[in-house]
Amino acid sequence: MKPVLDLAFAHAHLDSLLGAIPLTRTMQIALRDYDGDNLALAAPLEPNVNDKGCAFGGSLASLTTLAGWGLVALKLRSLGLDCEIYVQDSTIRYLAPVWGELVANARLADGESWDAFLTALNARGRGRLRIACRVPLDDGKDACTLDARFVAIRDKR
Amino acid sequence: MKPVLDLAFAHAHLDSLLGAIPLTRTMQIALRDYDGDNLALAAPLEPNVNDKGCAFGGSLASLTTLAGWGLVALKLRSLGLDCEIYVQDSTIRYLAPVWGELVANARLADGESWDAFLTALNARGRGRLRIACRVPLDDGKDACTLDARFVAIRDKR
Numbered sequence: 001m002k003p004v005l006d007l008a009f010a011h012a013h014l015d016s017l018l019g020a021i022p023l024t025r026t027m028q029i030a031l032r033d034y035d036g037d038n039l040a041l042a043a044p045l046e047p048n049v050n051d052k053g054c055a056f057g058g059s060l061a062s063l064t065t066l067a068g069w070g071l072v073a074l075k076l077r078s079l080g081l082d083c084e085i086y087v088q089d090s091t092i093r094y095l096a097p098v099w100g101e102l103v104a105n106a107r108l109a110d111g112e113s114w115d116a117f118l119t120a121l122n123a124r125g126r127g128r129l130r131i132a133c134r135v136p137l138d139d140g141k142d143a144c145t146l147d148a149r150f151v152a153i154r155d156k157r
Numbered sequence: 158m159k160p161v162l163d164l165a166f167a168h169a170h171l172d173s174l175l176g177a178i179p180l181t182r183t184m185q186i187a188l189r190d191y192d193g194d195n196l197a198l199a200a201p202l203e204p205n206v207n208d209k210g211c212a213f214g215g216s217l218a219s220l221t222t223l224a225g226w227g228l229v230a231l232k233l234r235s236l237g238l239d240c241e242i243y244v245q246d247s248t249i250r251y252l253a254p255v256w257g258e259l260v261a262n263a264r265l266a267d268g269e270s271w272d273a274f275l276t277a278l279n280a281r282g283r284g285r286l287r288i289a290c291r292v293p294l295d296d297g298k299d300a301c302t303l304d305a306r307f308v309a310i311r312d313k314r
Contacts, residue, residue: 020208023216026183051177057222057244058180062215087214089250094243
């Protein structure tokens with residue numbers, strides 16, 4: 001039976017993981033939305049503030065990277081695949097300060113395909129793909145973008 | 158009188174700033190070394206651990222970015238220049254897990270020059286430069302590298 005890829009599915013599989021990292025608890029990172037193709041994580045400003053009163057760059061980097069990581073983790077989980085997932089590298093652009101809640105949206109980067117990723121994972125036990133994350137502002141512009149490359153390695157158990 | 162660019166100078170100017178960001182306190186980020194050209198920040202593993210027992214990627218991104226930011230801040234402070242300093246963008250590569258203390262070393266990136274940066278800052282009130290950071294392992298290899306671009310804007314007060 002194909003799993004329903006919704007917020008409840010995401011909670012069932014990501015909450016324990018986010019709770020297992022002390023800093024994500026301090027940052028109060030929480031699931032906001034998930035539909036199978038997009039994952040949104042959110043965090044309040046207060047524990048993530050810098051000395052200027054806006055969001056700390058390290059919090060933006062952590063939140064966006066985790067959103068990308070979570071999107072890959074949920075896709076693999078929905079297919080019943082046990083994998084270790086690592087971020088290999090990422091480029092982040094800080095475009096505007098964030099003065100309120102931090103929200104990071106993750107989706108597949110342009111030119112990437114789940115099918116190609118899964119084919120490589122099945123054939124060689126290892127697949128790579130890039131995820132695009134953004135932190136939107138109320139005016140529709142982005143406060144921050146992250147392009148990150150993840151690798152998944154099939155668990156040999 | 159030319160300031161002595163040593164660890165005491167760095168403590169005098171960076172400690173209050175690191176303490177003003179809640180997450181850097183949680184991460185227990187502390188100054189490790191400074192000689193005018195290199196800045197090292199360190200943090201214990203325990204508050205920065207991920208679900209696998211090694212350093213959380215978000216902590217590595219935060220620590221390296223702060224080391225770069227601090228190096229620029231100390232250089233400008235040593236010259237008596239009041240500036241706002243922002244990170245514009247950065248690329249981070251995660252090369253190996255960190256199973257102990259996190260240490261980030263920051264220095265000027267290849268091809269960059271403080272003179273060119275300061276000349277631009279004096280002429281146009283704004284200067285940009287790239288800082289290279291690395292998190293070394295005991296075997297001499299890098300666990301992580303960060304190449305970050307910072308902009309400094311002269312305070313008009």
